[in-house]
Amino acid sequence: MDLHILDHKLRVTSISKTGLQQYTHPLIKLIFLRNRTRCKFFSLTETPENYTVVLDEEGFKELQPSEHLQVEGSTWLPLNVVSNGNTSSSSQAVGVTKIAKSVIAPLAEQHVSVFMLSTYQTDFILVREKDLSVVVETLVEEFNIFREEGGESVPVHSQDACNGLQRNGREVPHATVHPVLIPENQFCVMSLDPDTLPAIATTLIDVLFYSNSPKEGASVDQDMKCIKFFSFSLIDGYVSLVMDTEAQRQFPADLLFTSSSGELWRMARIGGQPLGFDECGIVAQISQPLADSDISAYYISTFSFDHALIRSHFCK
Amino acid sequence: MDLHILDHKLRVTSISKTGLQQYTHPLIKLIFLRNRTRCKFFSLTETPENYTVVLDEEGFKELQPSEHLQVEGSTWLPLNVVSNGNTSSSSQAVGVTKIAKSVIAPLAEQHVSVFMLSTYQTDFILVREKDLSVVVETLVEEFNIFREEGGESVPVHSQDACNGLQRNGREVPHATVHPVLIPENQFCVMSLDPDTLPAIATTLIDVLFYSNSPKEGASVDQDMKCIKFFSFSLIDGYVSLVMDTEAQRQFPADLLFTSSSGELWRMARIGGQPLGFDECGIVAQISQPLADSDISAYYISTFSFDHALIRSHFCK
Numbered sequence: 001m002d003l004h005i006l007d008h009k010l011r012v013t014s015i016s017k018t019g020l021q022q023y024t025h026p027l028i029k030l031i032f033l034r035n036r037t038r039c040k041f042f043s044l045t046e047t048p049e050n051y052t053v054v055l056d057e058e059g060f061k062e063l064q065p066s067e068h069l070q071v072e073g074s075t076w077l078p079l080n081v082v083s084n085g086n087t088s089s090s091s092q093a094v095g096v097t098k099i100a101k102s103v104i105a106p107l108a109e110q111h112v113s114v115f116m117l118s119t120y121q122t123d124f125i126l127v128r129e130k131d132l133s134v135v136v137e138t139l140v141e142e143f144n145i146f147r148e149e150g151g152e153s154v155p156v157h158s159q160d161a162c163n164g165l166q167r168n169g170r171e172v173p174h175a176t177v178h179p180v181l182i183p184e185n186q187f188c189v190m191s192l193d194p195d196t197l198p199a200i201a202t203t204l205i206d207v208l209f210y211s212n213s214p215k216e217g218a219s220v221d222q223d224m225k226c227i228k229f230f231s232f233s234l235i236d237g238y239v240s241l242v243m244d245t246e247a248q249r250q251f252p253a254d255l256l257f258t259s260s261s262g263e264l265w266r267m268a269r270i271g272g273q274p275l276g277f278d279e280c281g282i283v284a285q286i287s288q289p290l291a292d293s294d295i296s297a298y299y300i301s302t303f304s305f306d307h308a309l310i311r312s313h314f315c316k
Numbered sequence: 317m318d319l320h321i322l323d324h325k326l327r328v329t330s331i332s333k334t335g336l337q338q339y340t341h342p343l344i345k346l347i348f349l350r351n352r353t354r355c356k357f358f359s360l361t362e363t364p365e366n367y368t369v370v371l372d373e374e375g376f377k378e379l380q381p382s383e384h385l386q387v388e389g390s391t392w393l394p395l396n397v398v399s400n401g402n403t404s405s406s407s408q409a410v411g412v413t414k415i416a417k418s419v420i421a422p423l424a425e426q427h428v429s430v431f432m433l434s435t436y437q438t439d440f441i442l443v444r445e446k447d448l449s450v451v452v453e454t455l456v457e458e459f460n461i462f463r464e465e466g467g468e469s470v471p472v473h474s475q476d477a478c479n480g481l482q483r484n485g486r487e488v489p490h491a492t493v494h495p496v497l498i499p500e501n502q503f504c505v506m507s508l509d510p511d512t513l514p515a516i517a518t519t520l521i522d523v524l525f526y527s528n529s530p531k532e533g534a535s536v537d538q539d540m541k542c543i544k545f546f547s548f549s550l551i552d553g554y555v556s557l558v559m560d561t562e563a564q565r566q567f568p569a570d571l572l573f574t575s576s577s578g579e580l581w582r583m584a585r586i587g588g589q590p591l592g593f594d595e596c597g598i599v600a601q602i603s604q605p606l607a608d609s610d611i612s613a614y615y616i617s618t619f620s621f622d623h624a625l626i627r628s629h630f631c632k
Contacts, residue, residue: 025340029526032518036526201521202348202514210345210352 335384
């Protein structure tokens with residue numbers, strides 16, 4: 001299989017719930033006005049805690065610093081596994097399950113933190129730029145590794161990246177078992193033709209920027225029987241949306257599409273306290289048992305917690 | 317003819333060019349999300365100086381005070397002339413021309429300040445609530461006056477409003493002749509089915525909120541050969557748009573409609589220095605000669621200047 005290091009330098013940020021209003025202007029530009037920005041990688045995920053915004057440096061320039069914006073200090077690079085047909089796989093699973101054993105587990109063993117972003121189209125594995133040499137060294141036996149540079153795929157060899165096989169010097173942390181919350185609402189993973197994005201603009205704006213108005217805030221489910229979770233991404237021209245069935249009903253049914261089976265997904269939110277960005281192995285803990293049972297799963301990391309989406313019929 | 321005092325209490329405000337970004341959230345709500353607001357009277361006009369926002373009290377609540385928001389201190393009431401067919405008129409003119417002699421001139425003689433807002437559908441004459449008694453007394457001979465209250469039209473008689481024929485005690489000001497600027501761009505006055513507003517949302521958002529990005533700011537026409545002027549209003553469910561032909565090209569041609577003749581309009585901007593809100597007779601000065609020649613004209617007051625729109629074929 002091929003592993004591509006994509007040509008995006010990403011920042012992972014968080015906007016507070018009360019601060020979203022003042023970021024409406026740049027966010028609407030990044031979502032809807034492609035002619036006005038060079039941003040090619042944009043992801044916005046609403047959770048009960050905050051809005052996680054992952055975006056490239058062109059997009060990051062649009063976000064003015066304020067007390068409402070938290071920025072993780074590192075530059076992150078997205079990795080993407082492309083099955084080139086040479087490696088046969090018996091798995092019919094999709095999402096993070098496909099890469100659990102080949103990517104997630106080895107990186108966890110090398111204590112490399114990953115930030116996962118599954119979309120309708122693919123799964124992005126974000127790693128810190130400074131960990132790249134360890135990543136390459138760890139994965140080079142299993143993958144043909146390419147670095148995307150200005151539209152070209154340049155093969156990467158272990159020594160190119162790691163300058164003498166240096167290893168990640170981090171201590172092996174004590175493996176933490178995090179509490180997992182399984183809310184009752186069901187989710188869909190969807191896409192739409194980016195040219196039809198204007199047709200859902202007012203609905204998407206309503207859901208993203210106005211669904212937390214004080215009126216409705218009063219009815220927020222405090223014990224999170226249903227979780228507020230909505231994810232929009234526009235990456236290299238592809239749109240991906242993750243929303244629960246209640247939000248889905250607000251959108252015109254003829255524009256959004258999902259996989260032919262139209263399956264619904266249940267969520268497992270990982271973490272009782274915010275997870276931070278340094279602990280390794282969280283994705284591995286979740287994805288390996290799913291891979292052992294060949295259960296498809298999407299995985300979306302956010303600023304505070306991780307979220308796995310598992311096909312509803314596997315959840316009892 | 318009938319004169320209706322509409323059931324809206326209006327505020328006239330101005331948002332600075334640099335402050336628009338922080339008002340994006342409430343303005344988009346007022347323009348596009350009718351289910352989330354009780355605002356029934358909303359008008360936003362961009363001029364080179366600022367954005368004039370005229371809106372009812374429900375809408376005004378959405379605008380947080382800031383250094384970027386100027387608010388005229390009075391409450392204004394919109395008047396609307398309805399031709400009930402009983403009064404024959406030889407005039408084929410539209411817009412402010414129709415009401416120049418019957419409304420504008422008499423109010424100017426009584427030193428009542430008016431703020432004009434012509435739309436595709438009609439012409440609103442805004443007067444200060446505290447001037448209402450003088451307005452009624454001045455116009456009651458010419459009009460059947462009704463006050464709209466909770467959906468009902470209640471007849472108003474002179475003594476109801478003015479409590480003993482008190483007159484506006486203002487001094488007659490020295491009549492000022494204001495400089496008039498006639499930019500070269502041509503304008504269209506248009507409407508669209510409010511149900512199709514979502515279909516032009518991204519274009520309208522782009523034009524209203526992003527067309528002053530620094531990139532384009534550099535090419536702003538400093539001597540105003542072409543003036544930046546764009547007006548959007550959503551009043552009692554009716555949409556009206558005034559834009560120049562360059563802005564018009566950005567919108568899908570099949571959704572916006574104009575009068576069957578599709579005529580273009582030239583603008584006369586009145587005022588060298590900001591006009592303020594207290595001087596009377598400005599609209600009268602402009603509209604009376606037009607009425608004498610039966611020349612149609614729209615008239616849009618903004619926070620700083622007044623703007624008359626006159627059919628292009630009358631402009632040499």
